[in-house]
Amino acid sequence: MNNAQTARAAGKARTAKIPSSIWKWLAGAGIAAPAVSIVGIFFVYPFIQSLTESFRTEDGTYTLANYSKAFRLYAGDMWFTLWVSGLSLGLLLLLSVLLGGLLRLKTASLVEFLFKIPLFVPFVVVGHAMRVFLAPHGTLNSALMPLGLYDPDQVPSIAFSTAGLVLALVWKNIGFALLLVLGAFRGVDNSYLEAARNQGAGSFRLIKDILLPMGRGSIGVVAVLTFSSMMGSFSIPAMMGSADGKQMLMVDLYYQIVYQQDYGVANALGVISYLVSMGAAIYYMKKVVKA
Amino acid sequence: MSTETAAVQPAGPGVITGARWRRLLLRMILMAGALFLIMGPLLSLLIWSFAEKWYWPSPWPLEWGTSYWSKVFEGKMMDALISSFLIAIAVTVICLIISIPLSYMLARYRIPGRTILLLLFLLPQAFPQLPVFSNAMVLMYRWDLVGTWTGVILIHLVGSVVFCIWTMVSVFQSIPESMEEASTMLGASKLRSFFTITLPLAVPGVIASSLLVFLYSLDEFTGSLLIGAPFKTTLPVFMYNAAMGYEMQIASVTAILLMLPGIILLLMMQKFMKSEYLSAFGRV
Amino acid sequence: MQIRIEQLTKTYANQRGINQIDLTLPEGGLTAIVGPSGCGKTTLLRTLAGLIKPDSGAIRFGGKDVTYAPPQHRGATMVFQNYALWPHMSVFDNIAYGLKLRRTPAAEIERRVTEVLRRVEIDPADVKKRHPQQYSGGQQQRIALARALVVQPHLLLMDEPLSNLDAKVRQRLRVEIRNIQQSFGITALYVTHDQEEALSMADYVVLMNEGRIEQAGTPKEVYYQPSSYFTAHFLGDSHTLHVRRGSETRRLVVRSCDMAIGSRAEQLPASAAGEWPLVEAVEGGWQLTGEVTNHLFIGSSYRHMVRVGSQAFFADADEACEPGVYRLHLPAERAYWFELEESAAGAGQRLAGA
Numbered sequence: 001m002n003n004a005q006t007a008r009a010a011g012k013a014r015t016a017k018i019p020s021s022i023w024k025w026l027a028g029a030g031i032a033a034p035a036v037s038i039v040g041i042f043f044v045y046p047f048i049q050s051l052t053e054s055f056r057t058e059d060g061t062y063t064l065a066n067y068s069k070a071f072r073l074y075a076g077d078m079w080f081t082l083w084v085s086g087l088s089l090g091l092l093l094l095l096s097v098l099l100g101g102l103l104r105l106k107t108a109s110l111v112e113f114l115f116k117i118p119l120f121v122p123f124v125v126v127g128h129a130m131r132v133f134l135a136p137h138g139t140l141n142s143a144l145m146p147l148g149l150y151d152p153d154q155v156p157s158i159a160f161s162t163a164g165l166v167l168a169l170v171w172k173n174i175g176f177a178l179l180l181v182l183g184a185f186r187g188v189d190n191s192y193l194e195a196a197r198n199q200g201a202g203s204f205r206l207i208k209d210i211l212l213p214m215g216r217g218s219i220g221v222v223a224v225l226t227f228s229s230m231m232g233s234f235s236i237p238a239m240m241g242s243a244d245g246k247q248m249l250m251v252d253l254y255y256q257i258v259y260q261q262d263y264g265v266a267n268a269l270g271v272i273s274y275l276v277s278m279g280a281a282i283y284y285m286k287k288v289v290k291a
Numbered sequence: 292m293s294t295e296t297a298a299v300q301p302a303g304p305g306v307i308t309g310a311r312w313r314r315l316l317l318r319m320i321l322m323a324g325a326l327f328l329i330m331g332p333l334l335s336l337l338i339w340s341f342a343e344k345w346y347w348p349s350p351w352p353l354e355w356g357t358s359y360w361s362k363v364f365e366g367k368m369m370d371a372l373i374s375s376f377l378i379a380i381a382v383t384v385i386c387l388i389i390s391i392p393l394s395y396m397l398a399r400y401r402i403p404g405r406t407i408l409l410l411l412f413l414l415p416q417a418f419p420q421l422p423v424f425s426n427a428m429v430l431m432y433r434w435d436l437v438g439t440w441t442g443v444i445l446i447h448l449v450g451s452v453v454f455c456i457w458t459m460v461s462v463f464q465s466i467p468e469s470m471e472e473a474s475t476m477l478g479a480s481k482l483r484s485f486f487t488i489t490l491p492l493a494v495p496g497v498i499a500s501s502l503l504v505f506l507y508s509l510d511e512f513t514g515s516l517l518i519g520a521p522f523k524t525t526l527p528v529f530m531y532n533a534a535m536g537y538e539m540q541i542a543s544v545t546a547i548l549l550m551l552p553g554i555i556l557l558l559m560m561q562k563f564m565k566s567e568y569l570s571a572f573g574r575v
Numbered sequence: 576m577q578i579r580i581e582q583l584t585k586t587y588a589n590q591r592g593i594n595q596i597d598l599t600l601p602e603g604g605l606t607a608i609v610g611p612s613g614c615g616k617t618t619l620l621r622t623l624a625g626l627i628k629p630d631s632g633a634i635r636f637g638g639k640d641v642t643y644a645p646p647q648h649r650g651a652t653m654v655f656q657n658y659a660l661w662p663h664m665s666v667f668d669n670i671a672y673g674l675k676l677r678r679t680p681a682a683e684i685e686r687r688v689t690e691v692l693r694r695v696e697i698d699p700a701d702v703k704k705r706h707p708q709q710y711s712g713g714q715q716q717r718i719a720l721a722r723a724l725v726v727q728p729h730l731l732l733m734d735e736p737l738s739n740l741d742a743k744v745r746q747r748l749r750v751e752i753r754n755i756q757q758s759f760g761i762t763a764l765y766v767t768h769d770q771e772e773a774l775s776m777a778d779y780v781v782l783m784n785e786g787r788i789e790q791a792g793t794p795k796e797v798y799y800q801p802s803s804y805f806t807a808h809f810l811g812d813s814h815t816l817h818v819r820r821g822s823e824t825r826r827l828v829v830r831s832c833d834m835a836i837g838s839r840a841e842q843l844p845a846s847a848a849g850e851w852p853l854v855e856a857v858e859g860g861w862q863l864t865g866e867v868t869n870h871l872f873i874g875s876s877y878r879h880m881v882r883v884g885s886q887a888f889f890a891d892a893d894e895a896c897e898p899g900v901y902r903l904h905l906p907a908e909r910a911y912w913f914e915l916e917e918s919a920a921g922a923g924q925r926l927a928g929a
Contacts, residue, residue, distance in 0.1 A: 001473075011466035026401055028396060028400075029348055031392045031393050031396055032337060032393050034389040035393050035412070035456065036388055036408070036411070037454050038389070038445065038448050038449060038452060038453060039411055039414070039415065039449055041428045041430070042446060042448075042449045043414055043415050043423055043449050044411070044414065044426070045430070046424070046425075046426035046427040046429075046430060047414070047418070047423050047426070049426045049430075050422050050425075050426045053426070063479075068360070073342060099561055108322075110322075111322065111325055114325055114326065114329045114330070115325070115329065116557060117333070117554065117557065118329070119553075119554065119557075120506070120548050120550070120553030120557050121550050121553065121556055122509075122512070122527060123334070123510070123512060124510075124512045124527045124530055124531050124534075124546075124549070125336075125510075125527075125530070125546040125549050125550055127531075128336070128530060128534045128542050128546050129332035129333060129335060129546060130332055130538065131534065132332070132335045132336060132339055132543065133331055133332040133335045134332075138335070138336075139331070139335035139338060139339075140331065140335075142351075148323075164330070168364070171328070171329075171332070187740075189657070189659070191655045191656070191657055191659035192659045192661055194520070194626055194655070194659065195445070195653070195655055195659035195660075195661070195722075196672070197626065197646050197647075197721075198624055198625075198626070198646050198647075198651075198652055198653045198663075198723075199647070199652065199672055199673035199676060199726065200646065200647030200673060200676045200677065200726075201647075201672075202678060204562075205515050207678065209300065209661075209672070210661060212664055213661075213663040213664075214661070214662070216663070218382070226569060228417065228418075228419070229420065232418070232419025232420065232421065234419075234420075234421045234513055235512045235513065235527075235531065236510075236530075237535060239531070239535070250419060250421045253421055253422055253425070253490050254421060254425075255488045256514070263425075263426075263429070265344045266422065266425060267422065267426070269422065270419070270421070270422025270423070270425070270426075271422075273418075273419045274418055274419070275420070277417065278417050279418065281417070288679070
């Protein structure tokens with residue numbers, strides 16, 4: 001409701017029985033109600049619930065027991081989750097900046113199209129496809145077999161390892177990252193690049209000295225969004241598994257709910273994941289938005 | 292540009308020097324690498340879906356066939372397929388109905404708490420979904436919504452309202468207010484102006500956001516697994532179960548079915564999809 | 576260093592290319608390329624910069640063929656229309672960038688940047704902290720010049736560097752750019768669509784049209800001795816009249832400041848009406864009769880709208896003339912006569928015959 005209307009409505013209200021500004025307010029509230037209540041009931045409330053429940057034991061007393069148990073059981077997995085997400089993020093940023101830079105400097109619509117595909121492939125499908133591709137007896141090894149690079153009885157497995165997990169996460173996120181990074185790079189006026197080329201900069205220099213610093217904001221957005229998404233990813237790590245027993249935090253959380261039915265520990269893990277997400281967002285706000 | 296470091300000595304436009312060949316070769320290798328990395332996993336799915344028999348260490352399936360594809364049209368898989376599409380349609384329709392008027396309101400009026408509302412709708416994509424949805428599951432148990440289609444639709448709506456509202460707000464904001472004012476000045480009511488002027492102008496945005504919501508719902512996994520399984524199985528959950536049970540062919544066929552709508556959309560919509568719509572979609 | 580351009584050609588689908596350009600830039604001088612948009616002036620500039628590869632022809636920097644050399648190997652730097660000062664780098668880093676790419680020692684960079692800043696009159700005190708956005712438009716212009724000059728190029732290219740500034744600043748910067756160019760003694764090429772800018776700044780003016788050079792010469796030469804109708808019409812505040820001279824039909828290009836408003840006439844003679852008014856030869860020049868319809872005050876003088884038959888043009892005078900019929904005088908050396916173009920010639924012939 002714009003101010004003039006509200007003022008006029010308020011003026012009329014002195015004579016009318018029910019002020020029309022109240023009607024307008026009610027209409028607005030009515031429009032907002034369905035969407036707000038769905039998100040409120042099924043996201044905000046459970047979110048708060050997970051905060052409070054993480055501090056409670058089954059008998060209803062408030063303790064830090066869930067957290068100490070979570071750290072006792074999963075401290076290693078927490079570091080593993082951060083390590084995998086961080087490594088994937090680093091690779092993803094490197095790849096998308098290099099690729100985005102090259103695509104900004106020379107058009108290659110086929111390559112651009114190719115790298116948009118992962119955007120539309122669901123997480124579960126990525127998990128499965130990577131399993132099929134990278135498993136010890138998977139298609140990658142099958143395809144490389146005739147080259148005679150290794151002994152058929154002792155094939156390397158990428159699928160159920162940290163490398164496989166990282167590869168799958170990078171693969172899934174490259175479409176999104178490239179889209180944003182390339183969008184930012186395309187927003188950099190040609191003259192800035194030409195000025196640098198005029199001074200003697202080559203392609204790599206153009207990317208490093210001009211595109212990267214000028215696209216810093218969007219790259220920050222990509223970093224925060226993908227880091228949170230990788231850290232909170234569940235289906236890909238659940239399907240890719242891990243050979244040496246380490247797991248991503250979301251898989252542990254699912255295990256606690258479904259098999260142990262220990263909601264306290266699960267919620268403690270959840271709250272830790274929120275904190276990491278928020279930490280990344282705050283870091284971004286401080287580092288990128290201010291600069 | 293392609294001769295940045297190559298042509299220190301002058302070389303005519305038609306002359307291909309050794310450096311140029313190296314450059315071309317490098318480009319080809321990069322292209323092949325990109326093609327292999329992106330298409331490799333996807334082609335693996337295609338090969339597996341047609342493999343009747345495939346034992347290690349044969350580089351190719353021992354027997355090809357379409358018997359697993361014919362299973363699409365029978366039994367559980369067909370059920371999952373149909374219900375997934377029906378859910379996606381329902382979610383899209385409900386989502387549009389509840390978010391278009393709200394987006395319009397958020398785009399046009401300085402209502403109190405506007406920023407808070409916009410941020411509220413961002414939350415489901417900003418935090419990990421699994422811990423929140425597992426608590427939502429507890430709530431849905433209390434209301435007997437677990438294992439029902441209603442429950443699944445509700446949990447899909449939580450995640451998809453974001454796409455709808457954020458795209459529609461920017462679409463409405465991009466339509467000049469003067470368009471509506473011109474209509475109201477001519478005597479049309481606010482409601483009439485909205486339906487005859489604003490909404491038709493917003494159609495491309497409506498189409499884009501409904502496609503995003505449709506795909507989100509079709510691909511949604513976490514919520515469907517917690518709320519639906521094992522009584523109501525959507526296609527992604529079906530695929531997950533098949534893959535974890537090492538039914539490689541079934542899982543691959545399902546995976547391709549899940550991927551197709553997205554790929555078709557990408558092919559069709561390359562021109563019409565603005566990148567800001569697409570970027571909203573990255574976060575499933 | 577002498578810059579020679581030989582038979583340079585670059586074709587585009589949208590005809591913004593250049594066609595067999597031959598040009599020699601005088602050493603240490605400022606050459607201005609001027610022409611309407613789409614005449615190929617920017618293409619020529621960018622080809623010299625190495626940002627565009629020509630289809631054929633050659634560019635020689637002091638005898639060395641640099642036609643296909645990459646931008647960094649030819650020693651031509653450019654000042655861009657929007658300056659293209661990188662906003663994420665400090666002013667110092669902007670200027671030092673080219674030197675860093677050339678692996679110049681830090682102390683040397685420091686010395687040369689300070690030196691160039693002094694010469695373009697930018698205070699070198701806080702350039703390491705301040706970014707280009709914190710400077711005024713005119714200062715940014717000088718920073719852009721400093722960035723281009725610090726690497727000691729053979730050729731300085733300027734792509735409409737003043738078009739983003741308001742009129743007052745523009746006047747001042749013309750002088751400043753000219754002073755800096757002369758103090759460095761650098762060969763410079765300046766592209767503009769503003770004829771006044773070209774005439775006032777350059778040693779040598781090149782007029783381009785449809786990818787070709789129409790005329791080249793000193794500013795005075797091209798202004799007072801236009802060799803083609805295009806040049807005459809393009810330069811100055813010019814108007815074209817289709818007139819009869821004796822029994823011939825001609826195009827006459829007149830500049831507002833050259834036409835003097837003379838004595839009043841009783842009425843418009845029949846010969847001055849219609850589509851092809853008559854121009855008579857008089858002592859020292861030409862005379863025609865026209866009707867002053869109204870005038871505008873333009874500060875230094877009055878600009879009169881004059882109608883001759885169905886055509887109209889402007890004539891400036893120190894005093895305002897009341898509307899009415901006047902005799903107008905044009906000195907012989909300020910009348911630029913040209914043949915009619917094909918289509919109009921036919922019409923003229925028919926009329927002359929009638």
